Amino acid sequence: MNAPSRVPASSKLIPGATGDWEVVIGMEIHAQVTSEAKLFSGSSTGFGAPPNSHVSLVDAAMPGMLPVLNHECVRQAIRSGLAINAQINLVSTFDRKNYFYPDLPQGYQISQYKSPIVGEGEVTVDLGEGESIVVGVERIHLEQDAGKSIHDQDPKLSFVDLNRSGVALMEIVSKPDLRSSEEAKAYVTKLRTILRYIGACDGDMDKGNLRADVNVSVRKPGAPLGTRCEIKNVNSIRFIGQAIEIEARRQIEILEDGGTIDQETRLFDPSKGETRSMRSKEEAHDYRYFPDPDLLPLKIAQAEVDELRAALPELPDAKKTRFIADYGVTPYDAMVLTLERESADFFEAVAKHGDPKLAANWTINELFGRLNKQGLAIEASPVSAAQLGGLISLVSEGVISGKIAKDLFEILWTEGGDPRELVESRGLRQVTDVGAIEKVCDEVIAANPEKVAQAKAKPTLIGWFVGQVMKASGGKANPQAVNDLLKRKLEI
Amino acid sequence: MSVDESTVRRVAKLARIAVEDHEVAKLKGELDAILAFVEELSELDVDGVEPMTGVTPVSIRLREDAVTDGENAERVLQNAPAREGDFFVVPKVVE
Amino acid sequence: MSDLLDFTFADARKKLAAKDFSAVELTQAYLDALEAGRGLNAYVLETPEVALERAAASDQRIARGEAGALEGLPLGVKDLFCTEGVRTTACSKILDGFTPPYESFVTEKMRAAGAVMLGKLNNDEFAMGSSNESSCFGTPVNPWRKTGSEAALVAGGSSGGSAAAVAARLCLGATATDTGGSIRQPAAFTGTVGIKPTYGRCSRWGVVAFASSLDQAGPIARDVRDAAILLGAMSGHDPRDSTSVEREVPDFEAAVGRSVKGLRIGLPKEYRVDGMPAEIEALWEQGAAWLRAAGAEVVEVSLPHTKYALPAYYIVAPAEASSNLARYDGVRYGLRVPGRDVVEMYEKTRAAGFGDEVRRRIMIGTYVLSAGYYDAYYVRAQKVRTLIKRDFETVFADGVDAILTPATPSAAFGIGENANASPVEMYLNDVFTVTVNMAGLPGVAVPAGKSADGLPLALQLIGRPFDEETLVSTAAVIEDAAGGGFTPERWW
Numbered sequence A: 001m002n003a004p005s006r007v008p009a010s011s012k013l014i015p016g017a018t019g020d021w022e023v024v025i026g027m028e029i030h031a032q033v034t035s036e037a038k039l040f041s042g043s044s045t046g047f048g049a050p051p052n053s054h055v056s057l058v059d060a061a062m063p064g065m066l067p068v069l070n071h072e073c074v075r076q077a078i079r080s081g082l083a084i085n086a087q088i089n090l091v092s093t094f095d096r097k098n099y100f101y102p103d104l105p106q107g108y109q110i111s112q113y114k115s116p117i118v119g120e121g122e123v124t125v126d127l128g129e130g131e132s133i134v135v136g137v138e139r140i141h142l143e144q145d146a147g148k149s150i151h152d153q154d155p156k157l158s159f160v161d162l163n164r165s166g167v168a169l170m171e172i173v174s175k176p177d178l179r180s181s182e183e184a185k186a187y188v189t190k191l192r193t194i195l196r197y198i199g200a201c202d203g204d205m206d207k208g209n210l211r212a213d214v215n216v217s218v219r220k221p222g223a224p225l226g227t228r229c230e231i232k233n234v235n236s237i238r239f240i241g242q243a244i245e246i247e248a249r250r251q252i253e254i255l256e257d258g259g260t261i262d263q264e265t266r267l268f269d270p271s272k273g274e275t276r277s278m279r280s281k282e283e284a285h286d287y288r289y290f291p292d293p294d295l296l297p298l299k300i301a302q303a304e305v306d307e308l309r310a311a312l313p314e315l316p317d318a319k320k321t322r323f324i325a326d327y328g329v330t331p332y333d334a335m336v337l338t339l340e341r342e343s344a345d346f347f348e349a350v351a352k353h354g355d356p357k358l359a360a361n362w363t364i365n366e367l368f369g370r371l372n373k374q375g376l377a378i379e380a381s382p383v384s385a386a387q388l389g390g391l392i393s394l395v396s397e398g399v400i401s402g403k404i405a406k407d408l409f410e411i412l413w414t415e416g417g418d419p420r421e422l423v424e425s426r427g428l429r430q431v432t433d434v435g436a437i438e439k440v441c442d443e444v445i446a447a448n449p450e451k452v453a454q455a456k457a458k459p460t461l462i463g464w465f466v467g468q469v470m471k472a473s474g475g476k477a478n479p480q481a482v483n484d485l486l487k488r489k490l491e492i
Numbered sequence B: 001m002s003v004d005e006s007t008v009r010r011v012a013k014l015a016r017i018a019v020e021d022h023e024v025a026k027l028k029g030e031l032d033a034i035l036a037f038v039e040e041l042s043e044l045d046v047d048g049v050e051p052m053t054g055v056t057p058v059s060i061r062l063r064e065d066a067v068t069d070g071e072n073a074e075r076v077l078q079n080a081p082a083r084e085g086d087f088f089v090v091p092k093v094v095e
Numbered sequence C: 001m002s003d004l005l006d007f008t009f010a011d012a013r014k015k016l017a018a019k020d021f022s023a024v025e026l027t028q029a030y031l032d033a034l035e036a037g038r039g040l041n042a043y044v045l046e047t048p049e050v051a052l053e054r055a056a057a058s059d060q061r062i063a064r065g066e067a068g069a070l071e072g073l074p075l076g077v078k079d080l081f082c083t084e085g086v087r088t089t090a091c092s093k094i095l096d097g098f099t100p101p102y103e104s105f106v107t108e109k110m111r112a113a114g115a116v117m118l119g120k121l122n123n124d125e126f127a128m129g130s131s132n133e134s135s136c137f138g139t140p141v142n143p144w145r146k147t148g149s150e151a152a153l154v155a156g157g158s159s160g161g162s163a164a165a166v167a168a169r170l171c172l173g174a175t176a177t178d179t180g181g182s183i184r185q186p187a188a189f190t191g192t193v194g195i196k197p198t199y200g201r202c203s204r205w206g207v208v209a210f211a212s213s214l215d216q217a218g219p220i221a222r223d224v225r226d227a228a229i230l231l232g233a234m235s236g237h238d239p240r241d242s243t244s245v246e247r248e249v250p251d252f253e254a255a256v257g258r259s260v261k262g263l264r265i266g267l268p269k270e271y272r273v274d275g276m277p278a279e280i281e282a283l284w285e286q287g288a289a290w291l292r293a294a295g296a297e298v299v300e301v302s303l304p305h306t307k308y309a310l311p312a313y314y315i316v317a318p319a320e321a322s323s324n325l326a327r328y329d330g331v332r333y334g335l336r337v338p339g340r341d342v343v344e345m346y347e348k349t350r351a352a353g354f355g356d357e358v359r360r361r362i363m364i365g366t367y368v369l370s371a372g373y374y375d376a377y378y379v380r381a382q383k384v385r386t387l388i389k390r391d392f393e394t395v396f397a398d399g400v401d402a403i404l405t406p407a408t409p410s411a412a413f414g415i416g417e418n419a420n421a422s423p424v425e426m427y428l429n430d431v432f433t434v435t436v437n438m439a440g441l442p443g444v445a446v447p448a449g450k451s452a453d454g455l456p457l458a459l460q461l462i463g464r465p466f467d468e469e470t471l472v473s474t475a476a477v478i479e480d481a482a483g484g485g486f487t488p489e490r491w492w
């Protein structure tokens, strides 16, 4: 393997006793393909069913049962390949990976070893502050998931549930292009975003629908690649970061003590904050891959690829670029807004109603903030895009102030309703009538002679007066008008 | 090509078939005989020949994505040598 | 009632339609014959209740004028076919007590056509063998004996039970399977007719797998016409088998009696193997002469890679078998021998459950797929397979319609006679038949003469892909010319 050419910023290096170390990371992501039925059988992929209920005779590997490939899973893999600008292989084959395990009923996993359906592609990953990297993807292949062994029900027995057995997975194999835990987390986040955009994987890591095998090695900058360890089945983005940090430090310590790294499979234990060897399970792995004779080579027509390409939704990178260009939002805001397709759609629906920057601000800070706090998805937002858009246009038109807008948002969130009607019915309309505002200003000035005297010496005190006026007006006064009036009246 | 006894044991292990010590020599002899028999193939020049991937010259048939099966745990479990409720049961797997 | 057993398929069908006797009567006659013929060990399970129930239903359908193609005809089913609610073991201890909750495509089709199942027929364990001596139920006995001898002979294998039962009139016809000659060789040994259809003609769904790329179901029957009728009922597209072809099933029976005038019949010179017994050689020449007399043109052809077929087969078939048989692990069905841990359970279960020949083939298959040997053995063997198939394509492209060869290198041998023979010597039984499986072609074995000892000898015809009709027409010509006499004298 050639050492990748990218030179990491020194800030990504890990200092050690013998100088700086560079960590090199590659990932194999297992993403559950979104489909109704399994990869090779007609049983359901639904989550949380009673044990062994989503199991066909094929999934249970009964004698004489045969696999038949699910067309939708093929389409999903092609879509995923197209979304990362990858080569789609019009001919691919399915191979058997042979090993024994109680949750592997056939005694082999059907996978794509020699000729995967998707070849090389790439993912652009934003790292913030204008920095982005391009991570190479080696391949994407389709394969079967295994069932589940449950070990904690009985001291002497393991229980086997085959509900997941045969569910379609895409294994997305990256090149060793990542140089820090931050990069790795950003890569997984971006990949997840892309897969969710195209509907190929729901990315639900809690359900194990997206999990990562992380290959970690360390080296002195510029040196050849070090021996890598594979950390299996890490199932949250936070854990991916932790596992990499911990594993890199472990390897550096060994090397600095004059030791060598054993190439092996390790397990990350978040509760202990360590990775540990799975060597006990390792014994003479020899998977004896060979083409599955039950399945002929998969041939895809170019026309089908073209059709799927044409039907792809706008992808996050393109959407982000367009948001910056069309709406004038900052790159950071554009990134946040395009993280989920639904959020981006929501923002665009809001932005139709008024100033896009105001729309971005309200969508990100008020709405996303509130949704996050309550653990709600955008689809479950109590405030619709039309409502938030209505609110924005009221602000843009100067009908309500920012302060009132927040109150209005609260009403929309808890009670709902039409923003414009609410402004009328609850008397929230901003007072721009100078006469009315002047009256309140005069009252405040008259009631606070000492402050007036102080303000002459310290003009910033005007803020205090504005606050008092706003308060007295129930927030309805136009703050700009109040400010102008007070300046004149206080002669500052 | 012939195999040694440790290979016989390794292959038996991979195939998950217990082999008694006294069987190893006999198995080695049988495997050697078969390997000698197939040795004839090595005299053939197969450079540039595509390995066969399917005797029928057709593409794989694809299934539509619809749930048409499952939802009958009893059918899946009724032949199980051991079960606990609707789970299959095996001696504890040590991870 | 024993004369009821004399009717062939075609005759019995007419008599049933004419109500000369009922399906129940015919079935009862066979059930009586089964009982009397138990010494032949052809059946591993008799299902009289199932048979009589189905026969009664057949009589009702006949009375209503709704008779199917196989209505009321008592048949036997090789124990490799899964039969719903009826124990299916592939004659292996590892499938001890297995009762499938499903019916194979082929037997389902036959059942739908009105066939009556008498029981399950003996075979070599997992169809691995050429003498049926590897069955866990013991070896079926060939109803034929050498002139003046009472020594028990094998009925061939792996479909020895099917062949013995058909020859001894313990059923009207039987299902069988052929991976390297397992229909044609036992048919040859018993004076019956066996057709191995083109790969993809009969669905493999519900047939216990041996070697997926070679396995094919087919009929064994008393004469060519019966075999043709049965083949028609077994054939057809099945969406549950990815290798099943979507093609119309021709009326094979209509091909019986069709002229062979003008057909080009090839005699491959490479089949003139060293040490071929003179009587086999003479039989082959006789067959050619009959076809010439019937107006066919007989030409010498060359299939240069013939001698590599058997060695290549003994790599490909065990490799696929080693993987196909991995599912027999004692977890979901069949035999389980307890162990301290799951690995020991696997190892003990599989050691106790598989017989010597099966274990040998799993070991060889595991070895040739293992790291470092895969290319040298498996890939090379699959390349040789391409060459073998090309040989046939060249001959057929030159205008040859069918190829005539001996079916077996000898007549039936004694049970236990080859007990001290090496496995490889036993493999030579398939030398003439195995090429057909390697190339996925159709083949038929038809009795054509007798050995000096009075045992039946057969010729094989090999056809173009999906041209079983030409094989049926040509085999019928040989059958006619041979003039019958292939019913064994009853001694049991």
Ligand SMILES: [Mg+2]
Pocket: A028, A213
């Ligand atoms: Mg992997």
Ligand SMILES: [Zn+2]
Pocket: A030, A143, A171
């Ligand atoms: Zn994988």
